[in-house]
Amino acid sequence: MTFATLTRNVFDIKDLNLWYGEHHALKNINFPIIKKEVTAMIGPSGCGKSTFVKTLNLMINYVSNVKMTGEINFNGHNILNEKLDLVELRKKVGMVFQKGNPFPQSIYDNVAYGPRIHGIKKKKHLDEIVTKSLMNVALWDEVKDRLHAPALGLSGGQQQRLCIARALATKPEVLLMDEPTSALDPISTLKIEELILELKEKYTIVIVTHNMQQASRVSDKTAFFLMGELIELDETSKIFSNPRDERTEGYITGRFG
Numbered sequence: 001m002t003f004a005t006l007t008r009n010v011f012d013i014k015d016l017n018l019w020y021g022e023h024h025a026l027k028n029i030n031f032p033i034i035k036k037e038v039t040a041m042i043g044p045s046g047c048g049k050s051t052f053v054k055t056l057n058l059m060i061n062y063v064s065n066v067k068m069t070g071e072i073n074f075n076g077h078n079i080l081n082e083k084l085d086l087v088e089l090r091k092k093v094g095m096v097f098q099k100g101n102p103f104p105q106s107i108y109d110n111v112a113y114g115p116r117i118h119g120i121k122k123k124k125h126l127d128e129i130v131t132k133s134l135m136n137v138a139l140w141d142e143v144k145d146r147l148h149a150p151a152l153g154l155s156g157g158q159q160q161r162l163c164i165a166r167a168l169a170t171k172p173e174v175l176l177m178d179e180p181t182s183a184l185d186p187i188s189t190l191k192i193e194e195l196i197l198e199l200k201e202k203y204t205i206v207i208v209t210h211n212m213q214q215a216s217r218v219s220d221k222t223a224f225f226l227m228g229e230l231i232e233l234d235e236t237s238k239i240f241s242n243p244r245d246e247r248t249e250g251y252i253t254g255r256f257g
């Protein structure tokens with residue numbers, strides 16, 4: 001039996017420090033992320049939430065002048081030390097951003113993009129993946145008659161669901177979501193939240209959110225960050241009802257932030 005099957009932690013982050021040049025943006029972060037749970041990250045602007053999420057699939061490598069120390073163990077492998085195929089890592093750890101950012105291509109081609117990169121060429125196989133991925137995000141009925149129309153013609157909420165379908169098409173284990181609903185209206189937001197609750201049956205999800213009601217609605221665990229430090233990580237119900245740290249309490253009760 002491998003390490004990965006023995007542990008419930010998909011990620012195990014140990015003593016992670018990150019600097020942008022001289023700026024110490026993440027300070028000694030120790031953070032387990034548990035399989036098939038939703039983990040929400042909250043904290044005031046600039047506290048390091050997005051930075052942390054971008055370390056998990058090494059998107060952070062695109063930023064110049066970044067230095068990291070510590071360990072980011074993904075399924076038992078320290079991705080900071082081991083030579084890795086980054087395309088493979090990002091296949092397993094998909095990411096969805098604040099604003100749906102479909103490619104200027106058809107709905108179909110957006111979803112088929114990842115599988116094609118990974119060598120799937122047969123139309124029948126691609127058709128199956130596209131259909132399934134769009135069904136998974138409850139978009140199929142809305143777009144099945146216009147799969148070859150431009151993705152940019154969809155509404156904001158539909159574009160965000162399309163981007164989630166695009167991330168799911170490569171069969172990831174983990175889905176990172178950086179403020180996925182901040183540009184959406186309440187109804188589209190609700191649809192994405194319902195989707196998150198369905199997706200956690202199959203995927204491990206990490207979501208950055210400024211909306212504390214959202215964190216309490218969708219997540220199992222909540223992590224509170226402040227000025228680059230992980231102040232508290234616990235069951236979401238505990239964080240919002242009886243946090244250990246007074247800084248967490250100050251933030252969730254709106255005393256600062």
Ligand SMILES: Nc1ncnc2c1ncn2[C@@H]1O[C@H](COP(=O)(O)OP(=O)(O)OP(=O)(O)O)[C@@H](O)[C@H]1O
Nearest residue numbers: 020023025043044045046047048049050051052063
């Ligand atoms: N590319 C960069 N170069 C230099 N500093 C950066 C860079 N990206 C982020 N920072 C700094 O690192 C700190 C953490 O930023 P980060 O974007 O991770 O915060 P955040 O909690 O996600 O904020 P927000 O909620 O506003 O999105 C901030 O002080 C920010 O200014």
